[in-house]
Amino acid sequence: MDLFSSDKTEFHLPQAELIYIPHFYNPLEANKLFKKLKETCVWQQDTITIFGKTHLQPRLTALYANNEKSYSCSNITMLPKKFTPDLQEMKVAIEKVAHTDFTSVLLNRYRSGSDSNGWHADNEKELGKKPIIASLSFGAPRYFHFKHRTLKNEKHKLLLESGSLLIMAGQMQEYWLHQIPKTKKEIGERINLTFRKII
Ligand SMILES: O=C(O)CCC(=O)C(=O)O
Numbered sequence: 322m323d324l325f326s327s328d329k330t331e332f333h334l335p336q337a338e339l340i341y342i343p344h345f346y347n348p349l350e351a352n353k354l355f356k357k358l359k360e361t362c363v364w365q366q367d368t369i370t371i372f373g374k375t376h377l378q379p380r381l382t383a384l385y386a387n388n389e390k391s392y393s394c395s396n397i398t399m400l401p402k403k404f405t406p407d408l409q410e411m412k413v414a415i416e417k418v419a420h421t422d423f424t425s426v427l428l429n430r431y432r433s434g435s436d437s438n439g440w441h442a443d444n445e446k447e448l449g450k451k452p453i454i455a456s457l458s459f460g461a462p463r464y465f466h467f468k469h470r471t472l473k474n475e476k477h478k479l480l481l482e483s484g485s486l487l488i489m490a491g492q493m494q495e496y497w498l499h500q501i502p503k504t505k506k507e508i509g510e511r512i513n514l515t516f517r518k519i520i
């Protein structure tokens with residue numbers, strides 16, 4: 322890795338560990354991976370039921386894993402496909418900087434500024450206590466909002482650029498919520514990958 326790609330910011334937050342590496346992949350690599358993922362992943366759009374009303378999820382998703390365990394989040398149960406060689410290569414590279422191993426990757430594809438991901442924490446039981454989640458972004462930059470559940474002054478945002486890696490660790494999923502809000506800006510597509518250990 323060159324000096325440029327090892328640039329990183331560690332955020333000092335109460336009850337969370339958050340590290341941002343803006344250039345985990347350089348723009349050329351990021352662009353190539355974005356196109357490949359968009360074309361080769363098996364994308365689905367699930368329906369969600371909120372207060373008895375059924376809606377299409379405001380984004381496309383895909384799940385890959387090295388086991389057969391299903392994963393349930395936002396009332397949707399997803400069955401994984403086997404890791405592709407590209408996803409496996411990214412997983413190995415990220416495991417080295419995150420100092421952990423992952424079993425699964427959940428992909429979210431935001432087709433435009435009107436696709437989004439509402440306030441939530443990745444606190445499903447099968448992720449265990451203090452999960453380490455590594456979030457890789459490609460394509461249009463989008464704001465990642467995060468706020469503490471009880472400390473009302475702790476509300477922040479971070480622009481996730483193409484090729485960047487964000488590592489969430491410590492008690493972040495217990496004490497904080499995060500979201501990708503909609504934007505009215507005319508922006509292109511974005512693909513995000515969250516590497517997780519599902520046990
Ligand atoms: O798209 C992102 O950056 C976040 C995705 C996310 O929070 C999730 O999949 O749980």
Ligand SMILES: [Fe+2]
Pocket residue numbers: 441442443499
């Ligand atoms: Fe999340």
